Amino acid sequence: MNDRPTALITGATSGIGLALARILSIEYSLVLTGRREASECADELPPGAQYVKADFSDPQAAVAEIEAAMRTAGLSRLDRLIINAGTGYYAPVDREDSAMIRETLDVNLAAPVLLTRHMVPFLEAAGGKVVFIGTVAHRGSPNMPAYSASKAGLAGLARSLRSEWEGRIGVQIIHPGPTRTAMHKKAGYPGGSLERFFFSADGMAEEIIRLMERDRLQATVMLRAGFRRLLTGKWS
Template sequence: MSGLPTALITGGTSGIGLALAHRLAGTHDLFLTGRGERTGLPKDAGFIKADLSMPGEAADRIEAALRQADVGALSKLVLNAGTGTYAAVGAEDAAMIRRTLDVNLAASVLLAHRLAPFLEAGGGRLVLIGSVAYKGSGNMPAYAASKAGLAGLARSLRAEWSGRIGVQIIHPGPTRTPMHEKAGYVPGRLERLFFPADAMADEIARLMETDRPRATVMIGARLRRLLSGKAS
């Protein structure tokens, strides 16, 4: 380990998670989780292969990997991994609903509590990556419900951990990531209005340096980028 603060990002092998990992590289020792192989990750980032659709097994694997790497403290725990299906409420069967809730919510609850001692030791912060869909989103009922659950989890942990561990939830607006194809969602012309993953990672990294307990990345962020001369 380099002596830099340590950050762990779930779902760190693609999309927003991978882009955010590249933003934090150089200022943090990084550990990234994912189901696939280690490709395109920042140099020297640790990779933990874990399938969050099996929350208990994934939590065991992640905690064991940190201890094996002699990590005793975390500065940031970014619970970013997410999945979902673009389908009407009657089109999702029990297995599809269960997978979405396990990856997006159950795994986040387990990891937050399992890794709380690491965060407390590091004076760290839990960052939950939600979605603007948490207020409700047609044709993604289980996904919207899971993100609403994250908002409730953030409120609960903020009260439970007050004065010990920081808790922040950030709700990204529509972002171009591989999740859309996996979910079966074809945005068409609307995709032109979506944030690129690297632009969303810039906004999330900026918000993580503030004391805001909750934030949404939408129109205001796009205007700020345009005024600063950054493409989005």
């Protein structure tokens, strides 16, 4: 690592997380996490980024791996913590078994709570900021009850920490609208003709970074941003 500001991005090996990493690598030294083995994703990650394999379905082990890697690298400050890792299943409530629900809650809520707790000294040393990546589904979405509940909990966590850490550490939650990523296939989302109107991962990452520069607690990327990108020739 060098004297540039440092950002930690979870869920950074695909989709929005990878797109965020590629853009932010211009300005930040990066610590990136994901479930994949390093050998499987090294060629896709920005050059110079430090990669930590961390599976958030086991929150305690994942957070221990991340903290240990940061201390081994000699990092004592963290300017941005971007909690992007997420999972979920497209299924009605009577089709989600306990293992599916447990994984969704662990990855989307338990792990973020635990990670923010352990990153407090690093963030405080830099006067840093936590950015949670939520979803428009946090208000409730048919056939994704556990996912929606976990993201609603994440929004509650952001509100609580914003109040608790005022003047010490910045807190923000950004809710992306529909985005074309591999998560839909994994979740079992059937797709359809509306997918052509979804944001690309790169386009959504650009919108998230734009909103990160603001001090608002909560922001949502939806149709208005899409229309603006279309008019400026940035839609893809």
